[in-house]
Amino acid sequence: MNLSYTFMKLLSRFSKNRHEVASNYFRxxxxxxxxxxxxxxxxxxxxxYLLSIGDNTTISTEVLFLTHDAxxxxxxxxxxxxxxxxxxxxxxxxxxxxxSTVLCGVTLADNTIVAAGSVVTKSFPxxxxxxxxxxxxxxxxxxxxxxxxxDNLFSLHGKKGDVAKKIILSNQNKFIKKGEV
Numbered sequence: 208m209n210l211s212y213t214f215m216k217l218l219s220r221f222s223k224n225r226h227e228v229a230s231n232y233f234r235x236x237x238x239x240x241x242x243x244x245x246x247x248x249x250x251x252x253x254x255x256y257l258l259s260i261g262d263n264t265t266i267s268t269e270v271l272f273l274t275h276d277a278x279x280x281x282x283x284x285x286x287x288x289x290x291x292x293x294x295x296x297x298x299x300x301x302x303x304x305x306x307s308t309v310l311c312g313v314t315l316a317d318n319t320i321v322a323a324g325s326v327v328t329k330s331f332p333x334x335x336x337x338x339x340x341x342x343x344x345x346x347x348x349x350x351x352x353x354x355x356x357x358d359n360l361f362s363l364h365g366k367k368g369d370v371a372k373k374i375i376l377s378n379q380n381k382f383i384k385k386g387e388v
Contacts, residue, residue, distance in 0.1 A: 212249045241299065254292065261299035261317065271308040298334065318349065 215232040219225035229247075230240045237255035240246070241262035250266055252258055252274040260266070272295050280289040293312030297303065301315055304323035309315075314330040315338075321327060322339025331338055337347040361378070363371045 209249060209251075212251075252295070257292070257294045257311075258297075259294070260297045261301065263299055264297055264301045264303075266303045267305040267307075267323070269306045270303050273308065274311050276311055304339075320349075320352070322346065 212232070215228060219228035222228045226243070226245045230244050233246060233250060233255070234240050236251055238250065239259040241260055241264065243263045244260055245265040246260075247266060248268050248270055250258070250270060250272055252272045254274040257274040258272050274292060274295055276291040277289060279291045282288075291311055293310075294314075295309055295311065296314040297309075298315055298317035298319060300318050302320045303309065304321050304325065306323060307321050307325045307327065309321070309327045312330070313327050314332065315321070315327070316332050316334040316336075318334040318336075319331055320337040321343065322337060324341070325339045325343040326341040327338065328342040331343075331345070335349040336345055337349070337352055338344060339346045361374060363374060366374065
């Protein structure tokens with residue numbers, strides 16, 4: 208792990224606005240980061256100036272943004288074409304799930320959720336959608352997701368450790384279906 212990134216993570220723990228500390232760290236390295244973003248891992252690609260993240264976007268743990276791919280050199284030969292390079296644009300109010308990978312040249316519209324573990328190989332220009340899989344494809348929309356998840360909703364924003372645990376466990380009946388013990 209990068210020493211400056213580790214220092215930033217430590218510094219952010221003592222800050223009133225830890226999310227802004229992380230966003231500023233990535234901005235200083237060339238990433239375009241909007242306002243009110245929550246970035247929980249080291250997202251720096253080899254060309255940080257090719258990564259743009261919109262406002263109110265969350266990047267979960269272990270997400271990779273690959274703005275550079277050297278595989279084409281095997282096809283053309285390094286003397287002709289050694290690299291694929293492309294911009295990655297993440298819209299406003301998006302969520303990129305844990306351990307997802309977003310490849311060069313991808314643009315995600317506003318209000319896009321990327322399911323955990325997905326590999327996003329192409330752009331999704333429509334918003335209010337959920338994409339997932341390898342390669343990622345359209346798997347749902349926001350309205351269906353809201354309906355499907357309504358029985359397991361919690362407001363844990365800003366709550367940590369024992370406080371979050373107490374809220375979850377006090378509502379454990381949400382996790383037991385009728386007839387189960």
